[in-house]
Amino acid sequence: MRLANRRGRAALIVAAGRALDVHDTSGGRFGPDPQQLFDDWDAFAAWARTASGEGEPFTVSDLGAPVPRPRQVFAIGVNYTEHAAEAGYPPDSVPVTFTKFPTSIVGPDHVVELPSDRVDWEVELVAVIGRRTHRVSAAAAWDHIAGVTVGQDLSERVVQMVGTKPQFSLGKSFRGFGPTGPWLVTPDELPDRDDLGLSCRIGDEILQEGRTSRMIFTLPQLVERLSDVVVLLPGDLVFTGTPAGVGNQRTPKRFLRADETLVSAIEGIGVLETRFTPRGG
Numbered sequence: 001m002r003l004a005n006r007r008g009r010a011a012l013i014v015a016a017g018r019a020l021d022v023h024d025t026s027g028g029r030f031g032p033d034p035q036q037l038f039d040d041w042d043a044f045a046a047w048a049r050t051a052s053g054e055g056e057p058f059t060v061s062d063l064g065a066p067v068p069r070p071r072q073v074f075a076i077g078v079n080y081t082e083h084a085a086e087a088g089y090p091p092d093s094v095p096v097t098f099t100k101f102p103t104s105i106v107g108p109d110h111v112v113e114l115p116s117d118r119v120d121w122e123v124e125l126v127a128v129i130g131r132r133t134h135r136v137s138a139a140a141a142w143d144h145i146a147g148v149t150v151g152q153d154l155s156e157r158v159v160q161m162v163g164t165k166p167q168f169s170l171g172k173s174f175r176g177f178g179p180t181g182p183w184l185v186t187p188d189e190l191p192d193r194d195d196l197g198l199s200c201r202i203g204d205e206i207l208q209e210g211r212t213s214r215m216i217f218t219l220p221q222l223v224e225r226l227s228d229v230v231v232l233l234p235g236d237l238v239f240t241g242t243p244a245g246v247g248n249q250r251t252p253k254r255f256l257r258a259d260e261t262l263v264s265a266i267e268g269i270g271v272l273e274t275r276f277t278p279r280g281g
């Protein structure tokens with residue numbers, strides 16, 4: 001299943017550029033609010049497998065965040081071997097966890113204001129929790145994941161680094177700093193849910209290329225660890241970390257500039273584009 005947020009209404013993608021309105025097609029049983037689907041995910045997913053129709057045309061500019069109002073957003077730092085090496089961090093025995101405050105979450109094709117000239121990219125696989133989840137094992141964790149999408153953990157490095165301790169949560173939560181989309185894909189649609197190619201680029205300049213199989217802590221291990229401490233709620237997001245190639249670790253450093261378009265992609269999911277404007281622009 002590919003599930004989108006079309007102009008604020010849940011929509012099932014049935015073909016390239018065509019989607020069924022969930023509320024109308026289900027006779028009002030599900031939707032239209034995309035967020036509410038996750039509270040009854042198993043019933044919705046079962047219905048969605050039976051839904052059919054030609055759908056209506058849409059373009060990416062019609063789409064919002066597949067999960068527009070997550071109650072909790074978890075993010076994991078230095079979770080790829082090569083990125084930990086470029087950042088100079090020794091391996092940790094537990095995942096480095098912070099939050100992106102939920103108001104930073106936006107959809108595909110979004111225009112994000114650059115608050116400074118030190119804003120960095122981090123392409124990440126983002127998992128969406130499909131059930132209330134407390135103390136699940138890694139072996140059972142995929143059963144608690146509704147689907148995955150493409151995310152950008154945009155990061156303002158001045159706020160992050162200005163003090164003696166890193167301020168990940170604040171520096172990564174400016175308005176619009178959590179682009180997600182273009183849609184949610186259920187794990188059964190993926191070529192290999194534990195090994196997906198991911199990348200981001202600006203124009204022809206490839207910035208990051210990696211595979212999710214290179215995570216230090218796998219997505220199931222992250223769900224096990226997070227849910228050992230926190231009750232995970234339906235519709236919560238987990239940003240799973242970024243591969244090597246961030247701008248802050250380059251020589252010379254390279255950051256996002258106004259009028260650039262960042263193109264992020266994950267195999268089996270799709271492409272997420274984000275544009276940038278100057279502060280106050």
Ligand code: ZN
Nearest residue numbers: 122153241242
């Ligand atoms: Zn990140």
